[in-house]
Amino acid sequence: MYDYLIVGAGLFGCVFAHEATKKGKKCLVIDKRDHVGGNVYCENVDGINVHKYGAHIFHTNDKAIWDYVNQFAAFNNYVNSPVSISKGKLYNLPFNMNTFYQLWGTKTPEEAKTIIESQIKEFGSKNPENLEEQALSLIGKDVYETLIKEYTEKQWGKKATELPAFIIKRLPVRYTFNNNYFNDAYQGIPIGGYNKIIDGLLKGIDIKTNVDFFKDKDELSSMAKKIVFTGKIDEFYNYKYGNLEYRSLRFENTKLNTENLQGNAVVNYNDSKVPYTRIIEHKHFEFGKQKHTVITKEFSEQWTPEKEAYYPINNDENQKKYQAYKELSLQEPHVIFGGRLAEYKYYDMHQIIASALQKTKKEFN
Numbered sequence: 001m002y003d004y005l006i007v008g009a010g011l012f013g014c015v016f017a018h019e020a021t022k023k024g025k026k027c028l029v030i031d032k033r034d035h036v037g038g039n040v041y042c043e044n045v046d047g048i049n050v051h052k053y054g055a056h057i058f059h060t061n062d063k064a065i066w067d068y069v070n071q072f073a074a075f076n077n078y079v080n081s082p083v084s085i086s087k088g089k090l091y092n093l094p095f096n097m098n099t100f101y102q103l104w105g106t107k108t109p110e111e112a113k114t115i116i117e118s119q120i121k122e123f124g125s126k127n128p129e130n131l132e133e134q135a136l137s138l139i140g141k142d143v144y145e146t147l148i149k150e151y152t153e154k155q156w157g158k159k160a161t162e163l164p165a166f167i168i169k170r171l172p173v174r175y176t177f178n179n180n181y182f183n184d185a186y187q188g189i190p191i192g193g194y195n196k197i198i199d200g201l202l203k204g205i206d207i208k209t210n211v212d213f214f215k216d217k218d219e220l221s222s223m224a225k226k227i228v229f230t231g232k233i234d235e236f237y238n239y240k241y242g243n244l245e246y247r248s249l250r251f252e253n254t255k256l257n258t259e260n261l262q263g264n265a266v267v268n269y270n271d272s273k274v275p276y277t278r279i280i281e282h283k284h285f286e287f288g289k290q291k292h293t294v295i296t297k298e299f300s301e302q303w304t305p306e307k308e309a310y311y312p313i314n315n316d317e318n319q320k321k322y323q324a325y326k327e328l329s330l331q332e333p334h335v336i337f338g339g340r341l342a343e344y345k346y347y348d349m350h351q352i353i354a355s356a357l358q359k360t361k362k363e364f365n
């Protein structure tokens with residue numbers, strides 16, 4: 001008999017399993033995929049770590065979380081500085097003095113601020129209620145129309161006026177020439193890839209891949225005293241309040257006999273007529289010197305049950321539904337829900353780890 005059956009071998013499940021094992025508990029981790037690691041899993045393609053389920057760049061402001069991941073792998077000093085192509089021109093991200101120079105030719109913070117503040121004034125002083133209003137009130141219409149609107153609508157498959165405001169607050173706005181996409185104090189890519197962290201977390205723990213929890217729910221549940229569930233919460237409850245909406249992704253990978261195709265790990269494509277949102281050139285995450293390269297075109301797609309659910313769509317309607325599921329989940333004495341899908345939350349990796357550590361603390365103290 002196991003103490004915990006952990007459904008899903010992503011970061012949440014792996015951190016929980018690791019901490020529980022340290023406390024002397026016996027865990028079984030299952031995953032329906034043929035590998036562990038969830039969406040941070042990397043596939044080695046001729047010496048290049050390919051982020052198979054989308055680019056993952058680790059960043060955090062929390063020293064304890066940084067120390068935690070560094071137990072399992074050393075990190076390189078990669079700093080994410082994506083660029084975006086809009087109507088044939090290239091712009092630096094996040095929105096900073098380089099971007100403003102490329103847009104308007106402004107050379108000082110004061111010049112840029114004058115333009116941005118006058119555009120923000122055009123929006124007025126009302127409280128932003130959706131992503132479009134949030135962007136207009138934060139950065140004005142030129143940046144919104146050049147670098148946000150079409151990318152966002154392609155990414156989410158919804159009008160920017162139908163999306164929650166918080167999504168755009170992920171991106172910094174700076175009046176310095178600083179192209180670092182994140183404001184956090186710690187950032188990097190694990191040397192040797194994310195699989196090294198996952199393997200470290202799961203060392204000595206029983207694992208079963210290619211196991212679908214829902215196909216064998218009763219039998220699997222009977223193997224442990226408690227369940228840690230990291231899958232979709234609506235699926236756990238058999239969609240009784242209807243299904244939550246997700247956004248899915250499709251990745252098109254190509255190996256090329258070119259040393260350096262785009263000069264950067266991440267290039268975003270803003271224009272709606274370009275069918276993909278970004279091209280990832282994986283070797284640049286690890287400063288690769290190979291003679292070849294692997295690129296991934298990322299297409300955003302409507303989610304259907306046979307596809308992977310990548311992003312929760314946290315608009316009011318979905319949040320209301322999620323709350324109903326959450327109420328049910330709070331009444332489960334033997335199930336712990338955690339992670340992006342079970343909490344229906346747009347978590348980053350460092351937030352998932354923090355949340356898993358918090359839940360283990362609660363469980364074992």
Ligand code: UDP
Nearest residue numbers: 084147148149151152155167168170171268
């Ligand atoms: N975004 C944008 N233009 C860009 C990049 C991002 O408008 O070139 C917006 C878009 O709405 C996106 C959000 O900012 O969903 C968050 O972007 P981030 O890069 O953090 O998303 P992720 O890497 O998680 O997909």
